[in-house]
Amino acid sequence: xxITIDPVTRLEGHAKIEIFxxxxxxxxxxxxxxxxxxxxxxxxxxxxxEEMPLITPRICGVCPxxxxxxxxxxxxxxxxxxxxxxxxxxxxxxxxxxxIHSHIAHFFALAxxxxxxxxxxxxxxxxxxxxxxxxxxxxxxxxxxHRAYAQKIQAMLGGKATHPACGVPGGxxxxxxxxxxxxxxxxxxxxxxxxxxxxxxxxxxxxxNPAYVDMIRSDPYTMRTYYMGLVDEAGRVNFYDGKVxxxxxxxxxxxxxxxxxxxxxxxxxxxxxxxxxxPYLKKVGWKGYVDxxxxxxxxxAPLARLNAAQGMxxxxxxxxxxxxxxxLGGKPVHHTLANHWARLIELLYAAERLLELATxxxxxxPQVRVIPERVVGEGVGVVEAPRGTLFHHYRTDERGRITxxxxxxxxxxxxxxxxxxxxxAAQGVIHGGKVDQGILNRVEMAFRAYDPCFGCATHxxxxxxxxxxxxxxxxGHVLERIWR
Amino acid sequence: MAEKLRFAxxxxxxxxxxxxxxxxxxxxxxxxxxxADIYLWPVAMDFKYRDLEALPDGFLDVAFFNGAVRNSEQExxxxxxxxxxxxxxxxxxxxxxxxxxxxxxxxxxEEILDWVYRGTYSTENPxxxxxxxxxxxxxxxxxxxxxxxxxxxxxxxxxxxYFLPGCPPTxxxxxxxxxxxxxxxxxxxxAVLALDKTVCDTCPRQKSxxxxxxxxxxxxxxxxxxxxxxxxGLICMGPATRGGCGALCPGANxxxxxxxxxxxxxxxxxAKMLSAVxxxxxxxxxxxxxxxLGRIEDPVGTFWRFGMAAxxxxxxxxxxxxxxxxxxRSPVGATATATSAAAGxxxxxxxxxxxxxxxxKR
Numbered sequence: 001x002x003i004t005i006d007p008v009t010r011l012e013g014h015a016k017i018e019i020f021x022x023x024x025x026x027x028x029x030x031x032x033x034x035x036x037x038x039x040x041x042x043x044x045x046x047x048x049x050e051e052m053p054l055i056t057p058r059i060c061g062v063c064p065x066x067x068x069x070x071x072x073x074x075x076x077x078x079x080x081x082x083x084x085x086x087x088x089x090x091x092x093x094x095x096x097x098x099x100i101h102s103h104i105a106h107f108f109a110l111a112x113x114x115x116x117x118x119x120x121x122x123x124x125x126x127x128x129x130x131x132x133x134x135x136x137x138x139x140x141x142x143x144x145x146h147r148a149y150a151q152k153i154q155a156m157l158g159g160k161a162t163h164p165a166c167g168v169p170g171g172x173x174x175x176x177x178x179x180x181x182x183x184x185x186x187x188x189x190x191x192x193x194x195x196x197x198x199x200x201x202x203x204x205x206x207x208x209n210p211a212y213v214d215m216i217r218s219d220p221y222t223m224r225t226y227y228m229g230l231v232d233e234a235g236r237v238n239f240y241d242g243k244v245x246x247x248x249x250x251x252x253x254x255x256x257x258x259x260x261x262x263x264x265x266x267x268x269x270x271x272x273x274x275x276x277x278x279p280y281l282k283k284v285g286w287k288g289y290v291d292x293x294x295x296x297x298x299x300x301a302p303l304a305r306l307n308a309a310q311g312m313x314x315x316x317x318x319x320x321x322x323x324x325x326x327x328l329g330g331k332p333v334h335h336t337l338a339n340h341w342a343r344l345i346e347l348l349y350a351a352e353r354l355l356e357l358a359t360x361x362x363x364x365x366p367q368v369r370v371i372p373e374r375v376v377g378e379g380v381g382v383v384e385a386p387r388g389t390l391f392h393h394y395r396t397d398e399r400g401r402i403t404x405x406x407x408x409x410x411x412x413x414x415x416x417x418x419x420x421x422x423x424x425a426a427q428g429v430i431h432g433g434k435v436d437q438g439i440l441n442r443v444e445m446a447f448r449a450y451d452p453c454f455g456c457a458t459h460x461x462x463x464x465x466x467x468x469x470x471x472x473x474x475x476g477h478v479l480e481r482i483w484r
Numbered sequence: 485m486a487e488k489l490r491f492a493x494x495x496x497x498x499x500x501x502x503x504x505x506x507x508x509x510x511x512x513x514x515x516x517x518x519x520a521d522i523y524l525w526p527v528a529m530d531f532k533y534r535d536l537e538a539l540p541d542g543f544l545d546v547a548f549f550n551g552a553v554r555n556s557e558q559e560x561x562x563x564x565x566x567x568x569x570x571x572x573x574x575x576x577x578x579x580x581x582x583x584x585x586x587x588x589x590x591x592x593x594e595e596i597l598d599w600v601y602r603g604t605y606s607t608e609n610p611x612x613x614x615x616x617x618x619x620x621x622x623x624x625x626x627x628x629x630x631x632x633x634x635x636x637x638x639x640x641x642x643x644x645x646y647f648l649p650g651c652p653p654t655x656x657x658x659x660x661x662x663x664x665x666x667x668x669x670x671x672x673x674x675a676v677l678a679l680d681k682t683v684c685d686t687c688p689r690q691k692s693x694x695x696x697x698x699x700x701x702x703x704x705x706x707x708x709x710x711x712x713x714x715x716x717g718l719i720c721m722g723p724a725t726r727g728g729c730g731a732l733c734p735g736a737n738x739x740x741x742x743x744x745x746x747x748x749x750x751x752x753x754x755a756k757m758l759s760a761v762x763x764x765x766x767x768x769x770x771x772x773x774x775x776x777l778g779r780i781e782d783p784v785g786t787f788w789r790f791g792m793a794a795x796x797x798x799x800x801x802x803x804x805x806x807x808x809x810x811x812x813r814s815p816v817g818a819t820a821t822a823t824s825a826a827a828g829x830x831x832x833x834x835x836x837x838x839x840x841x842x843x844x845k846r
Contacts, residue, residue, distance in 0.1 A: 002624055020623035029623050037615075037631065038497060038554075039596035041604055043587040048781040050703035054741055055789075058584040061501020061652065079703065105507075141511075148510045159736035161508070162501045162652050163743075166736050169703045174737040267608040270601045272616045273626040277607065372703055393605060400701075401781065406605040 017443075019426050025433025030423035032415075032447070034276035041405045049078045049379075049400045053167045056392065059409065064163050065098030065154060066385035066410070067392070069240065072167030074392040077260070077379020078400055079169040079372030086365035087171030092240040093184070093357040094157045094166065095383070099239055099350040100191055101150035101161070102386035103343050107198065108143045111340045114445055115212055116205045120438040135201065146194045149187040153354075156180050171369030178364050185358040191351035192316070199320060199344050206341070207327065216337040217328075220428025221446060223291045224249040224334050225417060226281060226298035229305035230384045231256075236313040237305050237349065239384040245308045246281065249293050251332040255283070259382035262391055266408065278416045279408055289420045297420070300388025300413040301450055302342035307332035312345070314352035320345045336421055339449040375400045385410035387450070414450050421446040489520040489545045489665065492536070493575075494565055496558035497585050497635055498551030502576040505652035509659055519666050520545070536568060544569040546665055548648075552578040552585045552635035552793060559632075559641055566642040571670075573661070573677075577651040579638045580676075581745050581753075582793020584651070587785060589634035589792050637793050647676040651743035651790060654729055678728030680748050683740050686727040691715065695766030699779050702739055713739045714764055719786055724750065724757035743790045752795055754787030 002020045018031040040059055047055060053071040057064030069091060076082065083091065108131070113121075117130045132140040151161040157172065158164025166173045176184075206212045215221070231245045232238040244262065246255045257265055268277040269286055280286045284296030291297065298304075312318040324345060325331050328338060357363055377400075381392040388410035395404040411418075425446035429439045495503060507513065523544060524536055547569035553559055566572050577583040588596060601607065601614050619626045638644055648661055661677050664670045671677075679686065691712040700717040707713055713720040713734060721742035722734065733740050746753035758777075765776050780786070788795050 018624075018626060029621075031621065031626055033626065033628065037596070037600065038585050038635075039588045039591070039600060042591050042596040042599045045599075046590070046782060047785050048701060050701055051782070051786070054738075055584060055587075058499045058501070058651070061499035061504050064499070064501060075703075144511055148508075151508055155732075157736070159732035159738065160654075162504050164736075165733045165738040168738075174709065263605055266606055268604070268606045270607065270609045270613045270615070272613050273619045273621065273628065275615045275628065277601070279606070369706060371706065391606075399781070404603075404605070408606060 017422055019430070019443075021430070021433055025431065027423065027427040027430050030419070030426050031273060032419040032422050033274045034415075037275040041407055044405045045402050047402050049075050049394055049396050049402055050169050052392075052394065052402065054163075054165060056407075057163045059407070061162055063098070063102060063385050063387065063410070065095060065101075065158075065161070066383055066390050068158070068164050068167050069095050069098075070381040070383045070385075070390045070392040072169070073241075073381030073383065074379040074394050075169040075381070077381065078376060078394055078396050079379075080374050080376040081170040081370050081372045083171035084365075084367045084370055086175070086362050087368040087370075088241075089357055089360060089363055090157065090172045090176060090368055091167060093176075093354060093363065094154055094164070094172075095240045096350045096354040096357065097150045097153035098161075099386055100347060100354065101147055101154070103347040103350065104143060104147045104150065104194075104198075106386070107340065107343055107347070110448060111343075112201075112205070114441070114448070115209075119215075119441050119445065135205075139197075139201070142194055142197070146191055149191060153184050153187060156184070168369065169372050173369070175366045175368045176364050181358060181364050185355065188351060188355035188358045192348070192355055195344070195348035195351045196316070198347060202341060202344055216335050218428070220425045220442075221336045221421070221449070222334050223299075223336060223417065223420060223424065224293075225291050226254060226284070226296070227304040227307040227332060228298050228300050228389050228413065229308035230382065230389065231309045232313060234313070235310035237309040237311075237346070237384075238313065239350070241383075244382065244389060246298065247308050247332060249291070249332070249334070251307065254281075259391070260380045262380060262382070262393070262408075266391075268408065268412075274415075276412055276415050279413050280416065289416060289423065291420065297416045298413065299417045299450075300384075300410060301339060301386075302346050303333060303336070303339040304388065305384060306342045306345065312349050314349050314356070316352055317345055317349035320348060336446060336449045387411050388413050411450070418447045418450055421450075490543065491516075491520040491522050492524040492544050492547040492565060492569065493522065494524060494547065494549050494561055496549065496551030496561065496579070496638075497554040498576065498578050498583075501652045502550035502578075505576075505650075505655060505658060509655045512659060516662055519662070536564065539568050541567050542570050546571045546573060548573045548575040549579050549638050550575040552582050553632070553638060553641055554585065554588075554635040555629045555631045557629055562638055562641045571645045571665075572638075572642065573646045573648055574638045574644045575648050576653055577649050577743050577745060577790045578635070580647045580649045580794075581791040582635050582637055583790050586635040586791075586793035587789070590784070590797075593631065593633050635793055640793070645673045646670070647745075649676060649678055649726065649744045650729060654732075656730075657728055676726065676745075676748065678726050678744055681727045682747055683722040683725045683727045683729065683731050683734070683744065687712075687722055687731040687734050689713065689731075689734055696764055697766050698776055699761075701781055707737060709737050714760075719761070719780055721753075721757055721787070721789075723760035724753050724787070741786070741789050745791060745794070753791045754784075754795055754797075757787040758783070 002018060016033045020028045022028045044055060052075055053068050056067040056071045059067050113131045116134050154161035154164055158166040226246055226248055228244060228246045230238050230242045232242045243256050243258055248254045255265055265282055266279050267282040268279045270277055281296035281298055287295040312321045324341060375398055378395050383390050390410045391408040393406040394402055397403055422443060425443045429442045547565040549565060553562055574580045578585060597614050602609055602612055615628055617628055617630050648657060657678060689712045690710055694715045696715060696717045698717060699719055702718050707716045707718060718739045720739035722740045725740055725742045726744040726747045729744055742753060746756060750756045762773060765773055767773055784797060788797060
């Protein structure tokens with residue numbers, strides 16, 4: 001018997017889940033497939049490197065800011081330049097705003113409806129409107145307002161929030177005016193308060209409900225893996241810059257490396273049944289779709305970032321970080337659904353960091369850019385995208401024209417883990433061939449926690465992933481079909 | 485109030501930015517929800533594919549289609565939505581002109597697969613495995629869709645009523661389009677819902693009709709924020725690009741890259757840009773012009789950044805394994821002007837030893 005979920009939703013297209021049941025109706029195996037490719041790694045060849053920050057945001061219109069920044073950093077390398085301090089701070093300010101947009105959209109539009117009204121609610125109510133009906137319309141207004149602030153700040157710097165144009169080799173295309181700075185400061189203060197409010201809502205709705213805490217801790221949503229994230233010089237979470245730190249399933253440091261050294265640590269595997277590749281830790285090796293210390297499978301995104309780091313760089317977020325591990329029983333936390341809480345802690349960090357940068361005396365300096373004077377011919381740019389570590393690697397000819405591009409996109413890092421989470425959740429909730437709406441949603445929740453690009457917030461506004469489940473017998477005959 | 489309108493939103497080969505653009509009308513999204521019932525929006529609602537098939541033909545008032553068409557499922561949806569909707573809107577630059585995904589039309593599909601799955605630096609694939617349309621897993625067959633040889637426009641498959649360009653379209657124009665639909669004040673079919681002026685016409689930068697001796701790459705200078713970028717020697721697509729965006733990129737002190745496509749009178753955006761570039765050069769000497777054009781690093785990938793599928797250069801044949809388009813794929817730009825201009829680019833890129841020289845077909 002097989003269950004086909006097609007389309008789940010999209011990653012530059014769709015994703016598809018195939019669940020195979022044995023004769024007893026228990027889950028035998030599950031495949032998570034990505035059926036589309038556009039080929040950026042190929043068609044960027046021949047383009048001048050400085051154009052890459054303008055081209056690569058089109059990989060994803062939901063996290064264009066992440067590609068823009070990773071690309072700008074990679075071109076810094078290609079041309080052997082380092083942005084001046086104000087240019088670097090301005091990039092980070094832009095990027096903090098990007099995180100605020102993305103994390104707000106994901107939590108409120110996508111994740112929260114699983115907890116309020118709840119995982120087994122009528123699918124017609126299990127969406128942001130159903131959430132707003134429970135928490136009140138003023139919260140809905142605050143969600144829209146603060147996401148709009150975040151978009152506005154990015155547009156001030158980049159011309160537009162979706163597909164910005166401000167990141168150039170050597171810095172930023174224009175400085176920030178005092179008038180703009182003061183507007184940003186005001187919006188940032190409001191975002192800090194909003195993030196605290198979001199955490200209070202999470203406290204009330206999720207942590208205040210023992211059934212949800214049990215679900216977060218339950219086995220179908222728990223996997224012991226390695227974790228990866230960018231950290232600053234003090235080992236704290238940083239979205240824009242730093243070194244990549246990897247911890248093992250016991251939380252011990254496994255590796256810390258500069259972005260340029262990523263090829264020593266990460267390899268990607270190709271499977272004939274998906275257009276998406278499967279990265280793994282090279283020094284541990286690939287052992288299949290199993291968790292534990294012996295397999296090089298690792299995870300990225302909010303929970304992984306918190307696990308891979310030693311703290312947060314802003315005071316309010318640090319306090320929340322400590323509470324997170326107190327409540328969930330110490331580091332590392334292996335509960336996939338804890339990503340939602342981690343995401344809100346990061347939202348608070350992004351808002352605090354935005355405010356810090358907006359009030360930095362250097363932020364309005366006109367020195368935001370240096371002009372390159374040479375071509376080094378190679379650059380690696382790494383940032384933390386909202387959905388995890390993002391690698392852009394370019395090689396060029398002597399005139400800075402692209403000869404090779406390698407991209408490891410945030411969600412791709414999680415690909416093997418998502419496959420496993422889906423299988424594990426399916427094994428945990430599907431028994432005797434019985435499938436209903438609530439069970440389907442619990443399978444979905446396993447990968448929704450990763451905020452995968454193919455199911456990210458804006459792709460599923462009312463919290464509803466499109467799904468078709470077909471149950472077939474072993475000869476492929478359709479026994480039952482469920483729509484939602 | 486009259487009966488509510490019936491809308492559908494659909495995405496094909498796109499990045500999701502067009503859907504984010506719809507969200508970026510912020511609180512006005514609630515007005516749209518009052519105005520229309522949305523029957524399909526995979527970004528936001530249940531995906532009820534067969535429910536859509538079950539609707540009577542012409543049931544939907546408007547279908548908004550974003551993304552290029554680059555596989556058979558997307559072609560199927562284009563035809564289905566055309567049948568179900570009274571009005572079909574090509575939403576965003578990918579649906580209108582192919583967009584950035586159609587830069588892939590410069591390469592063969594096999595080249596793309598080989599690099600992505602075998603050549604990229606972090607890939608370890610000693611057996612040379614490629615994703616397969618059909619794979620026999622131990623538990624049963626797993627399938628993947630087949631892809632066309634390139635990315636194509638919506639109008640290459642079905643007649644399109646309106647074009648809403650932009651990468652992405654601005655919230656302002658999305659709202660204008662919705663208001664026009666709501667009030668029944670739509671322009672004649674076939675219209676482009678944007679200005680019929682160029683980005684240059686709307687750009688606040690000062691122009692002094694100054695000629696340039698040579699072109700620079702945008703990372704090589706810090707441009708004056710007040711003066712025309714083209715006159716400072718940067719390739720800015722403003723003269724060849726339709727306005728309506730508000731000249732946002734020049735506002736960020738960066739050159740336009742042409743995402744709104746050509747204006748009405750222009751058949752081929754890249755050809756138009758080539759003539760704009762030639763006319764701003766401070767030379768009548770053919771050899772000097774040729775050398776100056778040769779300094780433009782990637783004319784093909786710049787002049788046709790968003791319009792490869794709409795150009796002669798991107799007119800790749802479909803591969804044998806995929807359906808041919810329905811005959812509406814006329815050789816756009818096949819005028820004497822565009823042909824000679826495209827040939828001019830070949831010359832230019834050849835002298836610049838561009839890796840995509842030769843009309844882009846490497």
